[in-house]
Amino acid sequence: MELIVVKFGGTSIGNGERIRKAAQSVVNEYMKGNKVVVVVSAINKTTDDLINIMKDAIGDNVTDKQMAEILSMGEMTSIRVFSSVIESLGVKSQFIDPFDELWPVLTDSNILEAKIDFKESELNSKKILKLLDQGIIPVVCGFLGKNSKNQITTLGRGGSDITAFFLGHSLDADEVIIVTDVVGVMSTDPNKIQDAKKLDKISVEEMRDLATHGAQILHPHALKYKDPLISAKIISYENGDLSDPGTFIVGPNEGVMMKSSMLCPEPISIIAVVGENMLKKPGLLAKLTDKLAINDINIFGISAGQNSVTIFVNKKDSIKAHRLLHDLVVEIDFLSSVSLGKEIAMLTLVSPEFIETPGIISDITKPLRENNINIVELTSSQTAVVIFVDWKDGKKAYEYVREILE
Template identity: 70%
Template structure:
């Protein structure tokens, strides 16, 4: 007997017939002898409509507490409808919302972007386990939490995905099934490229990066609760079958999903190349990287300005790279010269939460500035910040950054 946590997104409960179809898929699994927990989102667009309605009625006068209570109405309604639909099919179900004593997801008091108290949530899940053991299917509101004073909170966009993986973890589920309006994870957006193909599986890290960079299929924050022992997949609600194949999400995330800071073990050398209007030369960067790749020299970082390109390679390869690139510079009419700089240390900071964290760059760089540590180069993406500092300052910079990110 498996314990399945099935999360139904807003589109999959978009109208009465879809709710009944979703409920039937849950009952079908229950009849196979499996245990079920349902996490349900608000009916499609309901939350946006509630926000728009409140803005029209009240304008900017709502408090965050009032906003959270209004936004919660979508999930409060859909959980009741879903539980009733299951019971109409002959199986016992109980809707669980933050007003219920069995409510499991406990957070801090931040009304609109609450942080989950994992330890307390884990303990509160005993009430859900008791329902399951009685043969009752709990239908739990996604997206919502309960604060320290019993107030409703929300855990941000994509919160229903977070709820599903969080409960899967705390309940030691066998499977987490994300039911949505696509067949699974595609090789790219099928609305843009018709030849997009369905992936049979994708790793947690790949899924996190894809979601962080705009894929709407799953919220990246949810994956930090992906237990390595739990199977997970994304399927289409149109199938009406929780055993559908879809795309399997494999493996655990290696390391701390919140923030990781690391110092590369070896010195990194800087090679700077200059030339007027070099960025107007088509294929210049391709030629540069090919030159080094053909000689098995790895590039650890590269940045381009109007009149310069900076390349970072491991110190052991720097002399070879320097001579190779010198020959290339001489042959290119838009390039004039290059230089081999001092050794640097490379520090990498990774977090899926950076995309939602304003000021992260200044938080990282301010302690370095205050301690007179010069940043040679910095680059960032939606999930990572990479800094190069003087080699002698590497260890100190690492400790300063670790301290500020605690």
């Protein structure tokens, strides 16, 4: 017997036929002897319709409390419909909304972007286990929470996935299943490249980076709640089968935190290649990086300007890399010169929250500016910031910037 938490997205319960197929898939798992907790989103486009009606009616003169209450209607309707369909299939079910004494998700009072109170919520969620022991399938609103004043809150983007992963953790589930409108995670968007392949598995870290760069399968915020010890997968609603393999989400690796900071233990050297209109020369970066790659030299960072390309390599490889790149400068007419610069330190900060934190670059660099530490180079993605400073300032700079993650 296994305990499964399954979340159905809005598209997967987009009409009566899909709801019945979804409910049947849950009942099928129940009939195998498994315990199933269901989390549902609002029926497809319901939330958008509610928002549009509200805007047409009162414009922007709506309070956060009113907004949360109105938005909650989508999920509260879904659980009632879904639970009723399960019972029509001959299995006992109970819907659980924020007004129920069994409600598991307790939050702070940030109404529209609420954070889960883990200690209280984990304790409260155990009440659901009593229903499971009685052979009842609970159907829980995704996306919603309740604060200490018994007000409805919402968990923000990715809220229903957050609910599913959180319940998986707090109930010690064996598996969390995310049912959506795709067969799993693909090698690329199949709407753009037809021969895209489904991945059998993907790591949390890879999934997070994929999500932050536009993939709509899971919101990266939800992945912070993924328990490394619990199996999780993404499947399509099409087959109506929760045993569909889909794509498994692996990790995060034990001991690897979603937030991390690192000071590279060895000095990095800067090599600058200069030339004319380098950004307009197709294949130039490939030539530079291939020259180093075939000679087994790793690149820690690279930045390009109109008339220069800066490459960061380990100091121990710098002399060899300098010579190899000089050979290219001599061969290629539009390149002028190459220089080997000073030793620098590389600091790396990683957090899935960076993407949703306005001014994070300013927050990170402020203590360096205040302590007169010069930044040689800075690169960033949606979840990581890499800073290069003088080697002599490395340890001190690291202590300043790592505090941002605490």
